[in-house]
Amino acid sequence: MLEPLSGYRCPVDGTRAPAESAPWCCPHCRGPWDLDFNAGSVRAVRSGPQVPSLWRYAAALPLRPAKGTTPAVSLGEGGTPIVPMIRGISAKLDFLMPTLSFKDRGAVMLAELARRLSPQRVIADSSGNAGTAVAAYCARAGLPCEIFVPEAVTAKKTEQIRAHGAALKVVPGDREATARAARTAADTPGTFYASHVFNPYFLHGTKTYLYEIWESLGGRLPQALVLPVGNGTLLLGAALAIAELHAHRLIDTSPALIAVQSAAVAPLAHAHRLDASELLGETAAAPTLAEGIAITRPPRARQILASVRESGGTFLTVSEERIAAAQLDLAARGLFVEPTAAACWAAVGPGAPDDPLDGRSAVLPLCGAGAKTGLA
Numbered sequence: 057m058l059e060p061l062s063g064y065r066c067p068v069d070g071t072r073a074p075a076e077s078a079p080w081c082c083p084h085c086r087g088p089w090d091l092d093f094n095a096g097s098v099r100a101v102r103s104g105p106q107v108p109s110l111w112r113y114a115a116a117l118p119l120r121p122a123k124g125t126t127p128a129v130s131l132g133e134g135g136t137p138i139v140p141m142i143r144g145i146s147a148k149l150d151f152l153m154p155t156l157s158f159k160d161r162g163a164v165m166l167a168e169l170a171r172r173l174s175p176q177r178v179i180a181d182s183s184g185n186a187g188t189a190v191a192a193y194c195a196r197a198g199l200p201c202e203i204f205v206p207e208a209v210t211a212k213k214t215e216q217i218r219a220h221g222a223a224l225k226v227v228p229g230d231r232e233a234t235a236r237a238a239r240t241a242a243d244t245p246g247t248f249y250a251s252h253v254f255n256p257y258f259l260h261g262t263k264t265y266l267y268e269i270w271e272s273l274g275g276r277l278p279q280a281l282v283l284p285v286g287n288g289t290l291l292l293g294a295a296l297a298i299a300e301l302h303a304h305r306l307i308d309t310s311p312a313l314i315a316v317q318s319a320a321v322a323p324l325a326h327a328h329r330l331d332a333s334e335l336l337g338e339t340a341a342a343p344t345l346a347e348g349i350a351i352t353r354p355p356r357a358r359q360i361l362a363s364v365r366e367s368g369g370t371f372l373t374v375s376e377e378r379i380a381a382a383q384l385d386l387a388a389r390g391l392f393v394e395p396t397a398a399a400c401w402a403a404v405g406p407g408a409p410d411d412p413l414d415g416r417s418a419v420l421p422l423c424g425a426g427a428k429t430g431l432a
């Protein structure tokens with residue numbers, strides 16, 4: 057049974073579809089869905105039982121497990137530590153998730169949704185981490201799974217996807233070519249497209265990143281959140297949770313969202329600089345060490361740009377040299393993350409010019425493990 061409150065709604069043209077039978081994208085504009093869902097309050101969570109999984113926020117999740125039904129899919133995800141770094145900046149260690157990236161937060165939601173819908177197969181496309189997370193959670197849920205990846209994906213990530221028992225489809229060309237191949241496959245009957253971009257349940261999983269910060273800081277948020285942005289799933293999840301905490305009067309201020317892109321692939325930073333509400337023209341797929349945020353045409357661009365602007369935040373871009381230096385600097389502090397996960401540290405850490413945070417307190421995610429890629 058799906059939650060009665062949950063249905064899909066297109067943020068562009070208002071088209072609606074029931075969660076049980078919706079196509080993977082809006083049939084009119086072919087864009088991603090939002091979820092029509094009023095999250096409950098997580099007020100009681102802090103005094104509730106310490107369940108080691110993301111389902112501790114069930115009150116605010118669209119797939120809350122009903123009493124007497126099979127327990128929701130879980131690998132004990134979430135509850136990652138926050139450690140102080142420098143000058144009021146803390147890092148949340150999301151590379152300590154079961155598959156070593158923050159994508160587990162969204163994958164657990166998609167696997168639970170797929171388990172309830174019982175498709176013939178689950179597919180996903182990914183630059184690596186979302187694919188490993190979906191493959192792992194499908195393994196946990198006993199669902200057959202195929203993951204589409206670009207040919208340049210890191211060998212350790214493809215090894216992990218295969219190890220979880222998923223079929224691997226390596227697509228020639230760039231990340232966009234992989235997304236196109238998956239979207240074609242997604243139209244096949246009996247397929248559940250576990251898209252971290254198009255399926256809004258993913259964002260209701262990534263929003264737990266923000267709920268955990270709120271809970272760890274004793275019911276408060278920092279003045280700024282620094283977030284890596286490719287397709288924007290962590291940033292949009294955080295924005296969703298901030299809106300929900302406000303709606304339940306659990307916070308009275310909002311952090312500025314500081315979005316970080318690689319200078320090599322920065323379509324959103326470019327649009328923000330020119331005060332545009334949509335992407336401007338085509339962005340070339342230039343090589344970058346930050347493979348996880350190398351997205352030339354993020355389908356949720358409009359929502360990402362609006363969220364950053366409304367929060368009073370901005371976009372920062374980082375060069376390849378600074379990403380590589382930030383990965384080394386973090387490792388020298390005991391934290392070995394992949395280059396993509398070092399982008400935020402490159403943007404606001406000790407190697408950043410001036411003080412891009414203007415002295416504000418901030419939390420940034422270290423959201424992918426160095427063991428998955430090695431050093432840049």
Ligand SMILES: Cc1ncc(COP(=O)(O)O)c(C=O)c1O
Binds near residue numbers: 348394424
């Ligand atoms: C480690 C890491 N950080 C950040 C991102 C960016 O996430 P998103 O594309 O949802 O903005 C990814 C995406 O794959 C990633 O793997």
